[in-house]
Amino acid sequence: MGEIVVAITGASGAAYGQRLVEVLAQDGRTVRLVVTDAGRLTLAHECNITPEELAAAATGGEAGAAGGGPSESGAAEVILEDNDDIAARSASGSAEIDAVVICPCSGTTLGKLAAGIGDNLTTRSAIVAMKERRKLILVPRETPYATVHLENMAKLSSWDTVILPASPGFYNHPTSIDDLVDFVVARILDHLGIKHSLGRRWTGDELK
Numbered sequence: 001m002g003e004i005v006v007a008i009t010g011a012s013g014a015a016y017g018q019r020l021v022e023v024l025a026q027d028g029r030t031v032r033l034v035v036t037d038a039g040r041l042t043l044a045h046e047c048n049i050t051p052e053e054l055a056a057a058a059t060g061g062e063a064g065a066a067g068g069g070p071s072e073s074g075a076a077e078v079i080l081e082d083n084d085d086i087a088a089r090s091a092s093g094s095a096e097i098d099a100v101v102i103c104p105c106s107g108t109t110l111g112k113l114a115a116g117i118g119d120n121l122t123t124r125s126a127i128v129a130m131k132e133r134r135k136l137i138l139v140p141r142e143t144p145y146a147t148v149h150l151e152n153m154a155k156l157s158s159w160d161t162v163i164l165p166a167s168p169g170f171y172n173h174p175t176s177i178d179d180l181v182d183f184v185v186a187r188i189l190d191h192l193g194i195k196h197s198l199g200r201r202w203t204g205d206e207l208k
């Protein structure tokens with residue numbers, strides 16, 4: 001089972017990234033967590049948590065050291081990597097990485113990717129995912145979108161990147177912010193091919 005890179009950038013909706021990291025760790029996956037400078041700000045402002053605290057909490061108390069592999073015990077780990085370290089494992093084409101998820105993904109990071117720019121670990125990991133044909137999922141959040149955002153998303157989608165906007169559905173009658181967050185995280189897990197029990201699936205009988 002390869003590792004999954006989760007990058008949190010400075011778009012609003014840091015809670016989506018936080019929850020994704022928690023659920024992946026609970027599922028026993030090793031997560032390489034990368035947070036941009038702006039992502040660190042939104043994570044603090046919206047979730048009142050630092051990347052270090054997130055990694056430690058999701059690991060079960062102790063953050064994994066960057067550069068290390070899966071823990072010797074085989075237990076899931078969240079390894080916080082430095083967004084400035086473009087030599088980190090997340091940026092490697094030969095490392096056993098299954099997928100890269102940028103959640104949430106800012107318009108800035110979207111623009112860099114559409115232009116092929118890999119100037120930090122977040123963007124470099126995503127560009128490596130494209131060249132290695134790894135699964136790449138972007139979770140943009142902005143409203144309204146500028147034409148440049150829409151054009152960048154169309155371009156990236158045509159290159160097999162999954163554009164999965166942070167647009168929770170209301171057809172399951174959510175009653176909390178957690179429900180809305182889980183809706184989006186559930187769709188990400190579906191695209192990663194990871195079984196889960198978040199939320200309810202549409203049966204087809206709801207409107208009958």
Ligand SMILES: Cc1cc2nc3c(=O)[nH]c(=O)nc-3n(C[C@H](O)[C@H](O)[C@H](O)COP(=O)(O)O)c2cc1C
Binds near residue numbers: 041106142143
């Ligand atoms: C509180 C706050 C909320 C923001 N929300 C968004 C947003 O929803 N979408 C977006 O594309 N950018 C948003 N931004 C702007 C990005 O953080 C900014 O473009 C930044 O350069 C992104 O850099 P990064 O992609 O390296 O994280 C927000 C900034 C702040 C301070």
